Amino acid sequence: MRGLVLTDAGPQLCHDRPIPTPGHGEALVRVRLAGICATDLALIAGYKGGYRGVLGHEFVGEVVAAPDAPEWINRRVVGEINMGCGACDLCRRGLGKHCRKRQSLGIIGRDGALADYLTLPLANLHEVPANVSDDEAVFTEPLAAALEVLEQVHITPDSRVVVVGDGRLGLLISQVLALTGCDLTTVGKHPAKLALLREWQTGCTLLSDDPALDQAVNADVVVEATGSPAGFAAARTLVRPGGTVVLKSTFAGGLPQFDISSLVVDEITLVGSRCGPFAPALRCLATGRVQVTPLIQARFGLDDGVAALTAAGRRGMLKVVVAPS
Amino acid sequence: MRGLVLTDAGPQLCHDRPIPTPGHGEALVRVRLAGICATDLALIAGYKGGYRGVLGHEFVGEVVAAPDAPEWINRRVVGEINMGCGACDLCRRGLGKHCRKRQSLGIIGRDGALADYLTLPLANLHEVPANVSDDEAVFTEPLAAALEVLEQVHITPDSRVVVVGDGRLGLLISQVLALTGCDLTTVGKHPAKLALLREWQTGCTLLSDDPALDQAVNADVVVEATGSPAGFAAARTLVRPGGTVVLKSTFAGGLPQFDISSLVVDEITLVGSRCGPFAPALRCLATGRVQVTPLIQARFGLDDGVAALTAAGRRGMLKVVVAPS
Numbered sequence: 001m002r003g004l005v006l007t008d009a010g011p012q013l014c015h016d017r018p019i020p021t022p023g024h025g026e027a028l029v030r031v032r033l034a035g036i037c038a039t040d041l042a043l044i045a046g047y048k049g050g051y052r053g054v055l056g057h058e059f060v061g062e063v064v065a066a067p068d069a070p071e072w073i074n075r076r077v078v079g080e081i082n083m084g085c086g087a088c089d090l091c092r093r094g095l096g097k098h099c100r101k102r103q104s105l106g107i108i109g110r111d112g113a114l115a116d117y118l119t120l121p122l123a124n125l126h127e128v129p130a131n132v133s134d135d136e137a138v139f140t141e142p143l144a145a146a147l148e149v150l151e152q153v154h155i156t157p158d159s160r161v162v163v164v165g166d167g168r169l170g171l172l173i174s175q176v177l178a179l180t181g182c183d184l185t186t187v188g189k190h191p192a193k194l195a196l197l198r199e200w201q202t203g204c205t206l207l208s209d210d211p212a213l214d215q216a217v218n219a220d221v222v223v224e225a226t227g228s229p230a231g232f233a234a235a236r237t238l239v240r241p242g243g244t245v246v247l248k249s250t251f252a253g254g255l256p257q258f259d260i261s262s263l264v265v266d267e268i269t270l271v272g273s274r275c276g277p278f279a280p281a282l283r284c285l286a287t288g289r290v291q292v293t294p295l296i297q298a299r300f301g302l303d304d305g306v307a308a309l310t311a312a313g314r315r316g317m318l319k320v321v322v323a324p325s
Numbered sequence: 326m327r328g329l330v331l332t333d334a335g336p337q338l339c340h341d342r343p344i345p346t347p348g349h350g351e352a353l354v355r356v357r358l359a360g361i362c363a364t365d366l367a368l369i370a371g372y373k374g375g376y377r378g379v380l381g382h383e384f385v386g387e388v389v390a391a392p393d394a395p396e397w398i399n400r401r402v403v404g405e406i407n408m409g410c411g412a413c414d415l416c417r418r419g420l421g422k423h424c425r426k427r428q429s430l431g432i433i434g435r436d437g438a439l440a441d442y443l444t445l446p447l448a449n450l451h452e453v454p455a456n457v458s459d460d461e462a463v464f465t466e467p468l469a470a471a472l473e474v475l476e477q478v479h480i481t482p483d484s485r486v487v488v489v490g491d492g493r494l495g496l497l498i499s500q501v502l503a504l505t506g507c508d509l510t511t512v513g514k515h516p517a518k519l520a521l522l523r524e525w526q527t528g529c530t531l532l533s534d535d536p537a538l539d540q541a542v543n544a545d546v547v548v549e550a551t552g553s554p555a556g557f558a559a560a561r562t563l564v565r566p567g568g569t570v571v572l573k574s575t576f577a578g579g580l581p582q583f584d585i586s587s588l589v590v591d592e593i594t595l596v597g598s599r600c601g602p603f604a605p606a607l608r609c610l611a612t613g614r615v616q617v618t619p620l621i622q623a624r625f626g627l628d629d630g631v632a633a634l635t636a637a638g639r640r641g642m643l644k645v646v647v648a649p650s
Contacts, residue, residue, distance in 0.1 A: 089543050090565060098566030098591065152594070218414050232585075240415060241423030250586035258583055260557075261575035263597035266423065269477070270595040272588035 002324065003054040003115035004305035011044055011055060013305050020111060020119045027072055027122050028065035029079070033134045034058060034113040036312040036320045037142065038168070038227070042252065043107065044309065055309075056114030056322075057081045057106040060128060060137035069122055078140040080124040080278055081105040097275055114305055116324050126278045129286040136285045138321055139172070139292040140278055143285070146172040148276030149246050150180070155221055157181035162217065162238050165225035166193040166204070168295060168319055169248060173223055175290045178202045185217075187234065190316050196294055223248055229255050241266040248273050295319045327649065328379040328440035329630035336369055336380060338630050345436060345444045352397055352447050353390035354404070358459045359383060359438040361637040361645045362467060363493070363552070367577070368432065369634065380634075381439030381647075382406045382431040385453060385462035394447055403465040405449040405603055406430040422600055439630055441649050451603045454611040463646055464497070464617040465606045471497040472609070473601030474571050475505070480546055482506035487542065487563050490550035491518040491529070493620060493644055494573060498548055500615045503527045510542075512559065515641055521619055548573060554580050566591040573598050620644045 003017035022028045035058035043051050059078065066072040083103040084096025091099050105120065106112020128137045146169065155161060159182040163174045166188025174186040174197055186204040188194050197204040218240035224231050227249030235245045247270060263270065284290040297318040300308035305322055312320040328342035347353045360383035368376050384403065391397040408428040409421025416424050430445065431437020453462045471494065480486060484507040488499045491513025499511040499522055511529040513519050522529040543565035549556050552574030560570045572595060588595065609615040622643040625633035630647055637645040 089541070093543075093565075095565065095567055100566075152592075216414070218418075240418075240420065241425075242420055247585070247589050250589045252586075255583070255585050258580070258585060260572070260580050260583060261577075263595060264572050264575045264599055266597060267477075267599050268597045270588060272591060272593045274589055274592050 001116035002302050003111065004056065004302065004309070006043060006052055006055050008052070011306055011309055013303065017054070017115065019117050022065055022067060022119045025068055025121050025123070026066075026119050027063045027069075027077075027125060029059075029061040029077060029118050029120060030064045031059050031061045031113055031115060031118060031324050032076070033060050033138045034322045034324075035138045035142070036114075036308060036322065038249070039107060040309065041313050042250070045252070047250070047252070051107060053106070054111035054113075054115045054118070055106050056112035057104065058138055058141045059113035059118070060134050060140070061113075061118070063125070064117070066122060072122060072125070076128045076137070077125040078128055078137055078278060078282070079105065079120040079126070080275070081107070081141065082275060083110065083121060083124065114302070114322055116302070126282060129282060132282065132285045133293075135293050135296060135321070137282075139295070139319070140281045140285065141275075142169060143172050143176070143281040143290060143292065144276035144278050145169065145248070145274065146176045146276065147280050147284070148273050149173060149223055149248070150176065151276060152271050152273055153221055153244055153246060155180045155182050159183065159220045160218065161185070161221045161223070162187060162219045162235075163223045163225060164231045164235050164238070165249075166190050166197070167225065170225035171196060171295060171318075172290070172292070173225055173248065174202050174204070175200060176284070177223070179289060193318070200291060219243060221246065225249055227251055229253070229257070236268075239268060241268070244269040244271060246271045246273050296321055299323065326441035327627050328436065329381065329627065329634070329647075331368060331377055331380050333377070336631055336634050338628065342379070342440065344442050347390055347392060347444045350393055350446050350448070351391075351444050352388045352394075352402075352450060354384075354386040354402060354443050354445060355389045356384050356386045356438055356440060356443060356649050357401070358385050358463045359647045359649075360463045360467070361439075361633060361647065363574070364432060365634065366638050367575070370577075372575070372577070376432060378431070379436035379438075379440045379443070380431050381437035382429065383463055383466045384438035384443070385459050385465070386438075386443070388450070389442070391447060397447060397450070401453045401462070402450040403453055403462055403603060403607070404430065404445040404451070405600070406432070406466065407600060408435065408446060408449065439627065439647055441627070451607060454607060457607065457610045458618075460618050460621060460646070461610045464620070464644070465603055465610065466600075467494060468497050468501070468606040468609060468615060468617065469601035469603050470494065470573070470599065471501045471601065472605050473598050474498060474548055474573070475501065476601060477596050477598055478546055478569055478571060480505045480507050484508065484545045485543065486510070486546045486548070487512060487544045487560075488548045488550060489556045489560050489563070490574075491515050491522070492550065495550035496521060496620060496643075497615070497617070498550055498573065499527050499529070500525060501609070502548070504614060518643070525616060544568060546571065550574055552576055554578070554582070561593075564593060566593070569594040569596060571596045571598050621646055624648065
């Protein structure tokens with residue numbers, strides 16, 4: 001089969017990758033559509049140095065083999081990406097997604113979704129409702145990551161919330177948070193992206209337009225979705241004392257000027273946030289509560305996978321999707 | 326009156342400080358006993374550079390004048406230390422203790438408790454129950470700060486909790502957390518202090534005794550009460566992915582090697598924690614649920630106030646109290 005493989009020489013399209021064999025309790029999935037995410041680009045840039053294998057963890061596909069559960073065959077599915085060892089203290093406490101020996105699809109120890117086929121445990125799969133298109137279903141994983149904010153922080157209708165960042169993830173997070181009825185503002189740099197938010201009836205502001213983005217905002221919750229030191233600094237300025245900053249992105253170069261003591265004095269809570277729940281993400285897609293297809297900005301075939309990665313890395317690019325067939 | 330004043334030349338006992346005049350809604354309080362806290366020592370060392378005035382914010386005293394509410398006269402009281410402006414957005418939202426223009430007794434803009442008299446708004450005062458001694462009541466403020474952990478983090482009987490630090494605050498925090506029934510271990514360096522915890526039936530371990538203080542602990546919540554980079558590093562190692570680290574101390578020199586991205590990957594929550602609620606602190610003292618008098622390690626008169634500050638700064642010293650009369 002074909003697979004977009006991260007090698008020592010960078011990402012390469014391989015044509016002779018063996019079709020993976022599903023293990024006990026696993027399914028073989030034919031990929032229908034895959035998405036490219038910032039994590040893929042970070043892996044290529046050397047994040048966590050060392051992943052080598054097929055890239056990609058956002059996908060929708062159909063089950064073509066499931067030795068232990070043939071009823072899954074032909075079902076259209078999306079899949080959670082983490083696989084714990086099942087035996088350690090964390091797995092036994094239901095924290096398998098954080099297992100220190102975990103595999104993560106296309107990220108740690110398990111070939112990913114930018115290929116013709118992948119395997120995943122049946123326990124990781126979720127059937128896609130019939131009224132959710134492939135273009136929508138491919139957003140299940142990042143939408144789940146956006147919903148994780150609501151799993152971790154109790155945002156109420158009366159909360160004052162700011163999302164810093166109007167990128168792929170920021171736009172999903174903003175839509176999800178708007179569902180709470182909270183007083184929401186998204187701060188971004190790209191007029192075209194903020195126009196999407198306006199269309200979705202979500203408050204937003206262009207960074208350069210608003211000199212008042214200062215301490216007077218006193219947000220209860222700020223979600224940092226840029227992964228840049230400037231974004232973190234903005235979040236720290238915008239949050240009120242006693243408030244919460246949710247970190248949705250890793251910071252490639254660290255934070256040179258991080259004043260941890262100010263967190264104590266101002267009683268700030270920092271919440272690291274990563275993967276989230278798939279079932280509510282599929283519900284949001286099935287009910288039309290979240291709009292995702294306007295985020296698709298470019299579409300490639302798998303044969304042009306390397307070009308797709310390059311396109312996804314362009315500044316301001318929203319979602320790039322890759323169709324194997 | 327006498328006052329232990331932080332001057333440009335360091336702390337000095339002044340004998341001719343004017344007795345403060347209570348403003349509208351305020352009371353004049355005669356100090357019966359005051360405590361010295363790490364914050365006092367940090368102010369002397371230059372923290373927040375600039376406070377000049379009477380030091381001290383832990384006290385028990387009696388009201389000797391209250392122009393607007395004479396019924397308070399002769400009541401034995403403790404007092405919350407923060408005074409908001411009352412007019413800003415934060416104050417109007419009930420967040421006066423975080424008001425950016427706040428005064429804090431003996432810390433920001435308001436003479437403190439290491440003196441014969443102080444003034445505070447009546448709204449800040451709490452009457453001390455008759456069965457709580459002065460030696461106990463003087464711990465109300467730090468005990469409230471310990472209780473703040475339970476205000477911010479939901480610790481359940483099934484939680485696995487570690488307190489890093491067996492200093493003054495660490496010992497109060499450990500006692501308070503033990504009330505939840507949680508699986509609690511306090512990590513410290515001082516056998517004599519850990520012996521107190523053993524007496525109180527609280528789990529504890531000497532840092533050097535236990536090579537197993539590693540990732541295998543997987544604590545749900547770790548409370549950092551040392552203010553040292555080593556303490557933070559220990560907290561980060563001991564907490565499980567998805568868990569919470571509560572920061573109870575500021576870090577004088579910052580944290581040179583803080584990996585903020587790991588908070589995202591491991592979904593760690595950092596909670597900055599400062600002042601807490603006085604009413605439950607007084608309840609804990611009145612009901613004997615928390616033992617504080619064993620923490621008093623030295624006792625001085627106000628005339629020996631400078632020596633008291635020096636004693637409080639000695640390594641391993643627990644609480645130093647100062648009696649004006």
